Amino acid sequence: MNENSDESPAIRLTARGMKTRTRIVAAAADLMRVQGIGGTTLDDVIVASGVSKSQFYRHFEDKGALVRAVVTHVGEWVIARETNMLGTVSTLAGLRRWRDSLVKANALRHGMYGCALGSLAAEVSDYDTVARSVLDELFGAWRRLIDEALGRMKRAGVLDESVDTARLAVGFLASLQGGYLLAQTARDIEPMAIAIDVALAHLESLATAGRAAS
Structure with missing residues (x-):
């Protein structure tokens, strides 16, 4: 089988088979979020999903195939969430609400699990080129959502015309990811809040006169 073989069985799955596959992936995603990929065994996933070994191997050739499916599953959830939160943002106030939502959600776990992606x-980045490529695309989609929000702000006159929104979007995403990591290490949400606030403060310094409160 090729590197993308974990996806081919899904094409021929019945509705019942798809439901089983989805249950396996969801269980694996939950376990890997808490225990890490290295700390999650296939036996753990089989028990948590309530399937037999034969059912599991009908859907996934090995752990690598399962991990790739988890990356796609988690990525779709994250991008859907971010699209919902960022898709209509066109003001600094809207961006602050996005910040508050992320911080509040991560505070429920004291930041202990970090960013899902x-x-x-x-x-996986060092040993699975397929998963790394998918993750790169997902982070690219996330960055574009931020860029598009900043672009709407620029067109609305909230940001100065000289602002490079693509460059700012990279900085925002990097600040967010760094904040997630610091919060996870400290088991404290404050470093994440500070990291995003610093990025927001920089953005506010680029706002056109009289629009910083928008």
Whole structure:
């Protein structure tokens, strides 16, 4: 089988088979979020998903195939969330609400699990080129959502015309990911809040006169 073989069985799955596959991936994603990829065994996933070994191997050739499916599953969830939160943002106030939502959500776990995508990237990037490529695309989609929000702000006159929104979007995403990591290490949400606030303060310094409160 090729590197993308974990996806081919899904094409021929019945509705019941797809439901089983989805249950396996969801269980694996939950376990890997808490225990890490290295700390999660296939037996753990089989028990947590309530399937037999034969059912598991009908859907996934090995752990690598499962991890790639988890990356896609988590990525789709993250991008859907970010699209919902950032898709109509066109003001600094809207961007602050996005910041508050992320910080509040991570505070429920005292920041202990970090970013769902960032945690996966830290574990798979060095040995799974397929998963790394998918993660790169997902982070690219996230960065574009930020860029598009900043672009709307620029067109609305909130930001100065000279602002490079693509460059700012990279900085925002880097600040967010760094904040997630610091919060995870400290088991304290404050470093994440500070990291995003510093990025927001820089953005506010680029606002056109009289629009910083927008």
